[in-house]
Amino acid sequence: MAADTPSVPSYLPYGRQAIDEDDIAAVTAVLRGDWLTQGPTVTRFEQAFAQAVGARHAIACANGTAALHLACMALDLQPGDAVVVPAVTFLATANAARYCGAEVAFADVDPETGLMGRADAEAAIARAEAAGWRVRALAPVHFAGQAADMDALGDLAEARGLAIIEDACHAVGSRRARTNGGVGTVALGACDRSAMACFSFHPVKTIAAGEGGMVTTNDDALARSLRRNVSHGMVRDPAAFQDRAAAFGATGAANPWYYEMPAPGYNYRLTDIHAALGLSQLGKLDRFVRRRAEMVARYDERLAPLAPLIRHAGRSGGEPAWHLYVVLIDFAALGRDRAAVMAELRAQGVGSQVHYIPVHHQPYYRERYGSLNLPGADGWYQACLSLPLFPAMADYDVGRVAAALERLAGA
Numbered sequence: 244m245a246a247d248t249p250s251v252p253s254y255l256p257y258g259r260q261a262i263d264e265d266d267i268a269a270v271t272a273v274l275r276g277d278w279l280t281q282g283p284t285v286t287r288f289e290q291a292f293a294q295a296v297g298a299r300h301a302i303a304c305a306n307g308t309a310a311l312h313l314a315c316m317a318l319d320l321q322p323g324d325a326v327v328v329p330a331v332t333f334l335a336t337a338n339a340a341r342y343c344g345a346e347v348a349f350a351d352v353d354p355e356t357g358l359m360g361r362a363d364a365e366a367a368i369a370r371a372e373a374a375g376w377r378v379r380a381l382a383p384v385h386f387a388g389q390a391a392d393m394d395a396l397g398d399l400a401e402a403r404g405l406a407i408i409e410d411a412c413h414a415v416g417s418r419r420a421r422t423n424g425g426v427g428t429v430a431l432g433a434c435d436r437s438a439m440a441c442f443s444f445h446p447v448k449t450i451a452a453g454e455g456g457m458v459t460t461n462d463d464a465l466a467r468s469l470r471r472n473v474s475h476g477m478v479r480d481p482a483a484f485q486d487r488a489a490a491f492g493a494t495g496a497a498n499p500w501y502y503e504m505p506a507p508g509y510n511y512r513l514t515d516i517h518a519a520l521g522l523s524q525l526g527k528l529d530r531f532v533r534r535r536a537e538m539v540a541r542y543d544e545r546l547a548p549l550a551p552l553i554r555h556a557g558r559s560g561g562e563p564a565w566h567l568y569v570v571l572i573d574f575a576a577l578g579r580d581r582a583a584v585m586a587e588l589r590a591q592g593v594g595s596q597v598h599y600i601p602v603h604h605q606p607y608y609r610e611r612y613g614s615l616n617l618p619g620a621d622g623w624y625q626a627c628l629s630l631p632l633f634p635a636m637a638d639y640d641v642g643r644v645a646a647a648l649e650r651l652a653g654a
């Protein structure tokens with residue numbers, strides 16, 4: 244990564260993978276081996292990931308969406324139950340609850356950070372209970388790699404008897420600060436204040452597996468459920484077999500072909516091909532996180548004079564593995580709407596994206612829940628724009644993006 248020369252390609256998307264020759268070699272080695280589907284490389288990836296975040300279990304799966312669905316299944320969410328989901332997130336956080344028939348209690352977010360706080364979650368719980376739903380879980384999203392306040396949300400969950408599923412799809416490699424007086428930082432995924440944490444290895448995320456996901460947990464029973472449902476609901480542990488007559492032969496040993504399915508699961512398995520890439524990339528996580536932090540610091544410095552017209556929607560605290568660099572833009576003061584700004588940036592070779600259209604505005608959810616008043620989420624949506632941020636970018640590229648914004652701002 245040359246710091247002071249343009250990166251290739253010269254068009255900068257808002258995010259993209261950084262693949263080296265050793266990543267390619269790792270995938271090639273799997274292709275030359277015996278296992279293409281889930282095999283020993285998946286196990287190695289799971290073990291390395293669990294160790295990296297400090298969790299007892301890590302269960303690999305096909306993508307972050309599958310991870311969230313598996314987590315909701317592990318909590319045995321049912322129709323009539325509800326999950327509190329911040330409105331500013333990707334569709335999948337909310338949809339995972341619906342896959343189980345549970346309702347989505349959309350919560351507002353801080354319009355400066357996009358994060359759901361304790362008061363937002365409490366208001367969503369009150370609305371859900373007024374609707375007659377049984378709130379079972381909170382699903383905070385560690386937006387852009389910044390940690391949600393897990394101590395405050397953890398206290399709330401404990402007080403209300405709720406589980407927490409962390410949507411950490413943006414936050415591979417992030418560490419959170421303790422906000423309850425504790426010292427030091429904790430890796431997201433350690434699940435010290437949650438039941439489970441879900442990750443994505445989509446190519447725009449901090450590490451890439453092509454498609455890929457992971458659920459971490461410290462709870463053995465949840466881990467068993469996650470493992471069962473990632474592969475059709477199949478049980479192969481003789482100790483868990485229910486139909487003893489069918490399961491065991493005359494010698495008392497379990498029949499070698501035998502498996503059971505107590506309830507249907509899915510084929511959400513990761514392949515060894517994807518795991519090889521994920522594992523290879525995991526070895527570079529620290530470098531990727533450092534490079535992202537350097538670029539964020541450089542953006543912050545260059546863009547500081549453009550505030551309050553254009554400003555970083557970042558929050559201090561902890562050690563975020565920045566997935567996105569989001570700016571909040573006062574489009575009215577700028578005299579251009581967001582579509583015009585995106586078009587002008589594009590004309591200068593700068594990609595940008597909107598994270599996110601608040602999910603409660605999607606026709607499906609609007610039809611189901613009516614129109615909700617979540618002013619923080621709407622305020623965020625009116626102003627947000629994600630700028631290019633990926634490890635293969637050079638410092639020069641950050642300067643290019645900043646210069647394009649300076650021109651827009653007439654600075």
Ligand SMILES: Cc1ncc(COP(=O)(O)O)c(C=O)c1O
Binds near residue numbers: 306307410456
């Ligand atoms: C916040 C969030 N949750 C869930 C997902 C789903 O992850 P995946 O694309 O791996 O299914 C994503 C990815 O786009 C995401 O950004």
